[in-house]
Amino acid sequence: GAVVSQHPSWVICKSGTSVKIECRSLDFQATTMFWYRQFPKQSLMLMATSNEGSKATYEQGVEKDKFLINHASLTLSTLTVTSAHPEDSSFYICSAGGGTGQNIQYFGAGTRLSVL
Amino acid sequence: KQEVTQIPAALSVPEGENLVLNCSFTDSAIYNLQWFRQDPGKGLTSLLLIQSSQREQTSGRLNASLDKSSGRSTLYIAASQPGDSATYLCAVNADKIIFGKGTRLHILP
Numbered sequence: 001g002a003v004v005s006q007h008p009s010w011v012i013c014k015s016g017t018s019v020k021i022e023c024r025s026l027d028f029q030a031t032t033m034f035w036y037r038q039f040p041k042q043s044l045m046l047m048a049t050s051n052e053g054s055k056a057t058y059e060q061g062v063e064k065d066k067f068l069i070n071h072a073s074l075t076l077s078t079l080t081v082t083s084a085h086p087e088d089s090s091f092y093i094c095s096a097g098g099g100t101g102q103n104i105q106y107f108g109a110g111t112r113l114s115v116l
Numbered sequence: 117k118q119e120v121t122q123i124p125a126a127l128s129v130p131e132g133e134n135l136v137l138n139c140s141f142t143d144s145a146i147y148n149l150q151w152f153r154q155d156p157g158k159g160l161t162s163l164l165l166i167q168s169s170q171r172e173q174t175s176g177r178l179n180a181s182l183d184k185s186s187g188r189s190t191l192y193i194a195a196s197q198p199g200d201s202a203t204y205l206c207a208v209n210a211d212k213i214i215f216g217k218g219t220r221l222h223i224l225p
Binding site: 034043044045046049095104108109 | 205
């Protein structure tokens, strides 16, 4: 089946630094990738949709200058949390679609970000 | 705007019981609906996916149904086990995926 790899799985950083999270579709080409954020004991909230080769579409309330998304190839999307602060500490999950043509999204394992 | 609601928010049942988790959505124009399991501090495990043209899907002790016209889905778990304890998320896919807030399930040994 389709596999989405997300890296790193856990990152701890100091306040003010930037953190990059990678999402890769290992055995299919992902024309669309999605990034979600999950705060403790909350559900997953869609942050943005990225299409290969074009700018990401951000959901209302998500700062595009803070959460930089790059989808430069059909197998890789990156989310960069710029100048991270403690309130950015969260669980970030990506998903990728386009592998089977059945509108199925495959999810990565997630990245837990802790900003000190 | 699509909204996904899951009821109940939390559920505790003795081991061995059958149980039903509910999910409702406001816009029936969906591609598919998916049920996930999430253990504390972990990622998502896909349980069942139902395409909009389907009525139900089964996997082992799990059965998920979909009534698109009424905007409802149920996840039936038979003969529950302590290992089933987790949060169960319902996700509706219509161009983008909208998640419910989940049902925290606790199976009492």
